[in-house]
Amino acid sequence: MNPVVVYCSQTGHTKRYAHWIADELGCEAVAYSDRSGLDLTHVDTVIFGSWFHAASVPGSKWLKQQIAAHPGKRFVLFATGASPMPEQGGSAEEIEEAVRRTFPESEFPTLPWFYLRGGFAMDKLGAVDRTMMKLFFKRTGKLAESDPKAAEMDKAMREGFDGTDRTLLEPLIACVRSLEAQ
Numbered sequence: 001m002n003p004v005v006v007y008c009s010q011t012g013h014t015k016r017y018a019h020w021i022a023d024e025l026g027c028e029a030v031a032y033s034d035r036s037g038l039d040l041t042h043v044d045t046v047i048f049g050s051w052f053h054a055a056s057v058p059g060s061k062w063l064k065q066q067i068a069a070h071p072g073k074r075f076v077l078f079a080t081g082a083s084p085m086p087e088q089g090g091s092a093e094e095i096e097e098a099v100r101r102t103f104p105e106s107e108f109p110t111l112p113w114f115y116l117r118g119g120f121a122m123d124k125l126g127a128v129d130r131t132m133m134k135l136f137f138k139r140t141g142k143l144a145e146s147d148p149k150a151a152e153m154d155k156a157m158r159e160g161f162d163g164t165d166r167t168l169l170e171p172l173i174a175c176v177r178s179l180e181a182q
């Protein structure tokens with residue numbers, strides 16, 4: 001068993017999950033920015049983590065390249081976002097849609113993927129994302145006036161929150177262990 005975790009993270013939530021996974025599996029967690037130093041020769045499973053960035057998943061192009069270049073290796077994807085987990089009232093359909101926009105089922109039918117609730121930290125965002133979020137808050141602020149669920153989310157986002165939870169990793173860890181046992 002020789003997995004590695006590679007993660008893309010701007011404000012730290014995905015990084016935290018990546019290090020928890022590495023700790024569980026006894027392997028390394030490598031930041032996406034350090035990927036050029038990554039030697040996959042003896043790695044059998046690549047666990048790639050990133051975050052929902054509107055309609056995209058940062059680093060997904062690299063992951064697709066690695067999947068194409070290494071047909072003999074196993075890949076597992078996890079994505080974090082501000083959306084609640086389905087068991088917390090989030091929409092499983094919207095989460096799946098967000099994953100499938102970048103990794104369509106027709107092209108990646110066997111790629112195991114997991115959603116893990118991240119958090120939101122406006123103060124750690126880069127300038128472009130901060131501007132995007134200000135525009136987003138204009139819209140959600142309007143929605144919040146008439147929709148209590150939207151109001152709750154709008155408040156949490158504006159205040160910032162950390163929704164990371166190590167127990168959410170159990171299905172992912174079980175999946176990696178079962179892949180490694182095959």
Ligand SMILES: Cc1cc2nc3c(=O)[nH]c(=O)nc-3n(C[C@H](O)[C@H](O)[C@H](O)COP(=O)(O)O)c2cc1C
Nearest residue numbers: 009010011012013014051052054081082083118119
């Ligand atoms: C510009 C922008 C767009 C985002 N879009 C989404 C989204 O579509 N769905 C979602 O659940 N979270 C979205 N988020 C929230 C991030 O995915 C969330 O904060 C994530 O945990 C950040 O990961 P990081 O801390 O590792 O950078 C967005 C955040 C930013 C800044």
